[in-house]
Amino acid sequence: MASDEFQPLQGMADLGPPEVERWAAAEQEARRIFALYGCEEIRTPILERADLFIRSLGGETDVVQKEMYAFEDRGGRALALRPEGTAGVMRYVASKGQDAGDARLFYIGPMFRAERPQAGRRRQFHQIGAELIGAPHPAADAEAIALHAHLLSGWGLQQCRIRINSRGLPEERAAIQSAFRERLLPHRDALCEDCRRRMEANVLRVLDCKNPACQAILADIPPLTDFMSAAARAYLDDVIRHLEALELPIERSPNLVRGLDYYLHTVWEITHPALGAQDALAGGGRYRLQFGGRAVEGVGFAVGVERVMMALEQERPANTAERLPLVWLIAHGTAALAENMRLLQTLRRHQLAARMCLDERSVKAQFRAADRARASHVVVRGETEIQKGVFLLKNLATGEQEEVDMPELMRRLSALRLHEKT
RNA sequence: GUGGCCGUAGCUCAGCUGGCAGAGCGUCAGGUUGUGGCCCUGAAUGUCGCGGGUUCGAAUCCCGUCGGUCACCCCA
Secondary structure (H helix, E strand, C coil): CCCHHHCCCCCCCCCCHHHHHHHHHHHHHHHHHHHHCCCEECCCCCEEEHHHHHHHHCCCCHHHHCCCCEEECCCCCEEEECCCCHHHHHHHHHHHHHHHCCCEEEEEEEEECCCCCECCECCEEEEEEEEEECCCCHHHHHHHHHHHHHHHHHCCCCCCEEEEEECCCHHHHHHHHHHHHHHHHHHHHHCCHHHHHHHHHCHHHHHHCCCHHHHHHHHCCCCHHHHCCHHHHHHHHHHHHHHHHCCCCCEECCCCCCCCCCEEEEEEEEECHHHCCCCEEEEEEEEEEEECCEEEEEEEEEEEHHHHHHHHHHHCCCCCCCCEEEEEEEECCHHHHHHHHHHHHHHHHCCCEEEECCCCCCHHHHHHHHHHCCEEEEEEECHHHHHHCCEEEEECCCCCEEEECHHHHHHHHHHHCCCCCC
């Protein structure tokens, strides 16, 4: 705090030991659940040609226009830090041609958007996402949503709300927007200032305005799906029927809009009450993208890891008092210090995490250090123990201590082993 | 990109009608010459975010800047 030298860039955060453990555990759980659905991991570059995002997300979207970290490299190429994960995966899928026709891929990694930071919004943030490649089929969309919900419940989140809607087909998008604008036009003067601006810039955004006056007007306007083709409506109905069969609680939400241009048909968003203004934990949808002559179709979603952690912290706060599987060695005297150095190595060769104070300090100070490190056990050694060839083993949680020999020490500590040998 | 609030010890913050830089927690040491968490005693620790201005004198007032935070916007 004293100096800028210690601070990361605006909107970027260091992730330290207490949180990193929870992140790693969440990632491990995600990998397990993805495997259940036949999803394999992919890691695409963080840096891509800017053009990739402009073409796939849409050149007029806010993400591309206002939020992308775009710059020229030394060769004058226009590059960008990826603002989301789908475009890179699609580029990969297109490069594989028919070999990736029905690929199921998931990714975990950092994304970048140059926005003003706030609760649940960083400039570098992290997403876990999945893409199920394949032609439009309501069952595929339902399966993607089922996977999405499975992930969140696997992490222990129970208060999520899943809302679903359709974006219609790309060829009818312009017609939907102008029809909607036409219905809104008579009420123009009653709309809030922001919405009057939205009518020109991005008319569908009027739908999620929080202003009560605007919401009252929207109540008299038919849902967005009414402006769509019969085919688009039937597709959404099919997806919902599948989800009902899977007994997944979802809400049909005619006002749900998603900002990326590549979406068509099904879109959904998952919110959580703990999150404040940025309450979307995750979002997804069906998409179609063109790469040269190749079209890539699929359905996918992304989860914001920071937001999941916020929600998780509220639903089930981390237990910071819990002791770690760690043995702390305490020495009384110089000879014991040298002996303990050897014991450290022995313990580690037996897959036991072990530490000690490396300089000579009071026994009391060493106990305090062990407690502060949340060690579960200490082994105390002084002249008497070394002479008798024993170890004083103390359980820090219960306070019990006992003199044991080497084989017994290993037996007592065996439950703490980090990797069981086979 | 726009706006509100904030920036003082490792952490949480007080001090802000200008006049010696503080408290609690934590850390370290001792009380107990071999036992953590509780208690008692003592000690160490600061470019008062940074730069400039006003003043005899600025943590305090003014301007700028950087950062944090919340909201708008947008999204995960």
